[in-house]
Amino acid sequence: MNNIKTLDLAKKIEGKLYGPNKELNGTFTFLNKASKNDIVIRHWINEKGVQIALDKEISCIITQNPQEDTIKYAQEHDFPLIVTDHIEYATAYALNQSIKKYAQNAFKMSITGTNGKSTTSHLLFTIFSDLNYKTYTNTDAESEGNTLIDPRVSDELTDYYKQHGEIEAISLEVSEVQGWDDKLMKNHSYQMISALEADVAIITNASFDHMNLVESFDELLDEIEGAARALDKQDKNTLLVLNYEDTNIRKMNKAVEDNPNIKVMYFGDYDPENILDISYKENVGIYAKETLYIKYEDLPFTSAHFIQDIMAAIAVCEYKSLNKEEVIKSLKNYKPLARRFIKLRENPVIIDDFAHNPSGIQLTIENGSKLGDKLVVVNAIRGSRGEDINEEIAESLAKTLNQKEDYTLLLTCSKDVVNHLNTVLDSELQVFTATLDEHNIKYEVIENLEDALNKSLQIASPDDVILLLGAQGMDPASNILSKNNQI
Template sequence: MQLNSINASSLANMIDGVLYGPDILLSGKYTFLNKASKNDIVIRHKIDDKGIKIAKNKGISCLITQNPQNDAVEVAKKLEFPLIVTTHIEYATAFALKNSVDNYASNAFKIAVTGTNGKSTTTHLLYTIFSDFGFNTYTNTDAESEGNTLIDPRVASELFDFYKLVDNIDVITLEVSEVQGWENKLMKNHALQMISALDSEAVIITNASMDHINLVNNFDNLLNEISGAATAINKRNSPSLLVLNYEDENIRNMSKIVENNENVDVMFFGNYDSDNILPISYKEGKGIYSYNELYVKETDLPFTSIHFIQDIMAALAVCIYKQLDQEKVIKSLRNYKPLARRFIKLKENPVIIDDFAHNPSGINLTIENGSKLGNNLFVVNAIRGSRGNDINKEIAEALVESLKDKLNYTLILTESVDVVNHLNTVLESEREIFLNILDENNIEYTLIESLEESLLKTVNLANEDDVILLLGAQGMDPAKELLIKNNII
């Protein structure tokens, strides 16, 4: 299809950039360098002179970057190739997202989900439900949650690919990182920019807990970033939905942002209270209620850990707002298969739970819920390799907080040297800060370099009535396959 055209100079002005090279008319799609075809517009955080030459040879119409390296600018001028250097790469990726939505999904129902925890599961639940209803539904959520930022044009590019596949996009369910940045530099107003670019008709804010301390200075700054989601929907001039976690006071108070906007419906979800009936609530042993009517019986829920129930309630708020058929929603929930490594039970006797717990609040939630499933608790945690000292300090402190009052735990740490590549190798400084935090707080642990060895040792130590939690991001991803290889599951 013919895309909306724009002059390179006009694009540069809109994204706070400077154009080097000719001012030509641009009408290609926004994408990555390795995916780009003739006339496409490429967005890259960094580019060097070799990259400029590759782009020129591929017939790319324009390249946008924040950090030109080596002689990139000089080569672009010499080759008469349009290069835009912007002060903020997210301005470009937000513009690309808006352009793709306008071109490929202008009539789609658009949902954005943000918050510290539960984003991926809530987004994937909505994707599954709307897909089960027969809607052509796009989502950026995957097991690693790598597509929820404005650092690159992934969503803009994938929307084009999905449009080519289905010809009409009915629904977009977008996971939006509440805080983003790189090299300890905050990408300000990330949620506000991304949700505004999407023009979301429904926004869910799951919760707020301290995370990304290398990017935000304090909790108030974190809340300000998250509240950008409510600010984005408050700017719309058409009917919209804001779904908020009533049990999180800071999230509940974000309703004040839209209180004077008659276009925005606010739906809270939380615990059932007969004196304070919420639009969506959960009563233990009964199920999830819509106002005062039972909507889903507890026996029909795909999982019953409280943080998962919160994710389900958030998703159901959107379903009820859209007046989806209740029985079909329940059927979709009953058959729901969660994302990989989201509190997945791999084995009984002993119970083995695999969870992509990669931040402090995720660690705390998983240990809180998982420790209830067995007598003795075994935690196998993969130290995050090549992710910096700050995040490893946070995770170690979360382990301290979760384990300090437990008497029946065994903590085994691994560097996963047998399965990770150079991009995920644990650095000496990361190991040192992780272990120092545990030592200072008298948390006992065993460090095993190999992931496979750490798993085998843990399984041998555990009795049938115990529980084993497999925690961590990339370093723990291969655990399931290793357990299968050793005939444990």
């Protein structure tokens, strides 16, 4: 990083310095990975952590929650400790410093929204990599690196640079809403995309999620719109890509309409009376304006949510004037992230999907039910995420399943596989089942995930389809099925 003194750094992140005002020139990283001169960002720290930092000759620690006598211990050992009420300010600063040092000239893309951001980010990473750009992405199957909670992205950018040299493209997934212990981390997408100095912001959609952090859907929309505001504050040419089919997202063009440096592109359904920048005509393909860009038979997937993600990625490709034939080749060969509508088996068909919020549940059931006769849904209840989100998911399950003639619903608490951070609370199970009862939805609650999976295969015939839905509680499903020689 560029040299900065601890007192100046504390001021930048609205923190207070305890200890000496010394010059810093190390890398922002984690305590367990840090070496001499590095700067550690950690949500909480205790005396033991400071002792480890002293032994490693770390130059500074930034924290939000110093435990017990940590401040006193740091002062006694003349060690710089910065305490801030907003750890995200420190992480955003670290990200921006890494961008300036390792990716100043990179084409920087950001993707946020409720659903589809992981797949869209991974699509863009794949395309740019296939076109020989040295490309970094923070997206993985678990989507754990899309926040400003810790310095993961800045740390990974440093590692990428050391291995590959200067970064030429970045595809950054950005959590639309983030927080700690039911406390909102205000303006998360705005802060992260601003720190990236993004050339592109894609907003995929908006639906109920993270409702334990925001007080209303309007507040959720405001958090998501932060992506557009982040572009608006920059003094350079940028691209804002919006989902035209989501009315709330479409309106976010108003946040940038007075900025001539921002090009707005829309993707959505094909309409000859209203030609969008990128659109999909059913069973024909995806169009760029009025020209067929990629044929239906060349699409890697044809479910509705995947097509939206592909359209968003193509909008960026068109903006960047990437070689069309090379982009199509990349798309045809695309392999998705784990648990993104992945087919694990035939006869019966088993689809595994990271459907963890109401709109994701609805889309996956609507697309998955087309793949077989009878529908068997195994849904892992979201543990330790609050009653509100579970009520919303149950409501979405009920409304969607009520439209199906033949289905079986199995609920699981995944007690055999989840840790204490993902344990289903009694209140969460109660609100989930009560909501289903209100809609006269039949279901069976099975405590362990393995038992639920076995039950689904027992009741499904070869022509049926089994949908595995849920977040952390369903993550181990494919490994369990594989272990039991069921896939």
